[in-house]
Amino acid sequence: xxxxxxxxxxxxxxxxxxxxxxxxxxxxxxxxxxxxxxxxxxxxxxxxxxxxxxxxxxxxxxxxxxxxxxxxxxxxxxxxxxxxxxxxxxxxxxxxxxxxxxxxxxxxxxxxxxxxxxxxxxxxxxxxxxxxxxxxxxxxxxxxxxxxxxxxxxxxxxxxxxxxxxxxxxxxxxxxxxxxxxxxxxxxxxxxxxxxxxxxxxxxxxxxxxxxxxxxxxxxxxxxxxxxxxxxxxxxxxxxxxxxxxxxxxxxxxxxxxxxxxxxxxxxxxxxxxxxxxxxxxxxxxxxxxxxxxxxxxxxxxxxxxxxxxxx
Numbered sequence: 388x389x390x391x392x393x394x395x396x397x398x399x400x401x402x403x404x405x406x407x408x409x410x411x412x413x414x415x416x417x418x419x420x421x422x423x424x425x426x427x428x429x430x431x432x433x434x435x436x437x438x439x440x441x442x443x444x445x446x447x448x449x450x451x452x453x454x455x456x457x458x459x460x461x462x463x464x465x466x467x468x469x470x471x472x473x474x475x476x477x478x479x480x481x482x483x484x485x486x487x488x489x490x491x492x493x494x495x496x497x498x499x500x501x502x503x504x505x506x507x508x509x510x511x512x513x514x515x516x517x518x519x520x521x522x523x524x525x526x527x528x529x530x531x532x533x534x535x536x537x538x539x540x541x542x543x544x545x546x547x548x549x550x551x552x553x554x555x556x557x558x559x560x561x562x563x564x565x566x567x568x569x570x571x572x573x574x575x576x577x578x579x580x581x582x583x584x585x586x587x588x589x590x591x592x593x594x595x596x597x598x599x600x601x602x603x604x605x606x607x608x609x610x611x612x613x614x615x616x617x618x619x620x621x622x623x624x625x626x627x628x629x630x631x632x633x634x635x636x637x638x639x640x641x642x643x644x645x646x647x648x649x650x651x652x653x654x655x656x657x658x659x660x661x662x663x664x665x666x667x668x669x670x671x672x673x674x675x676x677x678x679x680x681x682x683x684x685x686x687x688x689x690x691x692x693x694x695x696x697x698x699x
Contacts, residue, residue, distance in 0.1 A: 453486075468505055480508050
């Protein structure tokens with residue numbers, strides 16, 4: 388017998404409050420378009436009609452209004468647009484309204500005419516059904532998380548990071564995320580000029596951890612972000628090659644410890660117990676440089692677009 392048809396149920400945006408709806412709209416836009424800046428004014432409670440304000444890479448300004456109501460009235464749009472035009476951002480190039488309800492053709496035409504007469508070049512109006520289709524086509528994982536109840540972050544910065552990482556769906560995207568791990572001074576400062584060698588070792592340790600677990604931390608121990616780990620590659624060869632990068636970094640860290648034990652790396656000799664300054668022999672610097680270069684070369688072999696190289 389043929390398999391029965393499976394129906395995809397519509398999303399009930401009415402089950403969420405205004406703040407939750409704005410969170411989803413903000414996360415969708417963070418992921419879905421190229422922005423020079425994107426700000427969520429609505430979370431502050433004094434948005435002056437600007438729930439979200441963005442500037443595209445080409446300079447186009449976009450004001451996004453979220454309307455989580457059972458119906459859209461012309462008075463609501465008129466009043467919100469009036470506030471937007473009086474706000475410090477000025478007149479946007481595009482005014483976008485995203486709502487949970489349906490909107491008639493007559494209402495669309497009336498709103499677009501009014502927005503145009505107010506001096507705004509373009510106006511988009513997305514009903515709840517249209518917004519859902521945008522989500523299903525361009526951000527299915529965001530929708531899945533939202534509907535299945537996994538809590539969204541609360542702040543603008545956390546949402547941006549969540550949307551970026553949640554958008555990683557292929558091996559190439561994972562490599563791009565991993566390349567960010569190597570964009571730090573520990574991987575490009577000349578070893579003999581490294582002013583804080585304990586921090587250098589910690590940076591190597593943090594990178595090893597991030598490759599293996601996906602937990603990316605700063606030198607002070609604070610979590611910067613969560614990224615996919617090497618175990619999440621679909622290609623088995625990539626998993627093996629990134630494991631090789633991890634092993635190369637572990638060798639670099641082990642050599643650092645050996646040189647410290649041998650005295651080739653030693654504290655500066657001052658009386659301050661927490662002094663970060665260490666001294667090292669030229670041979671020790673060359674050996675650490677060599678091992679670091681090997682690890683970076685291995686990563687570059689896996690991801691040729693990576694431009695990081697030790698030295699200035």
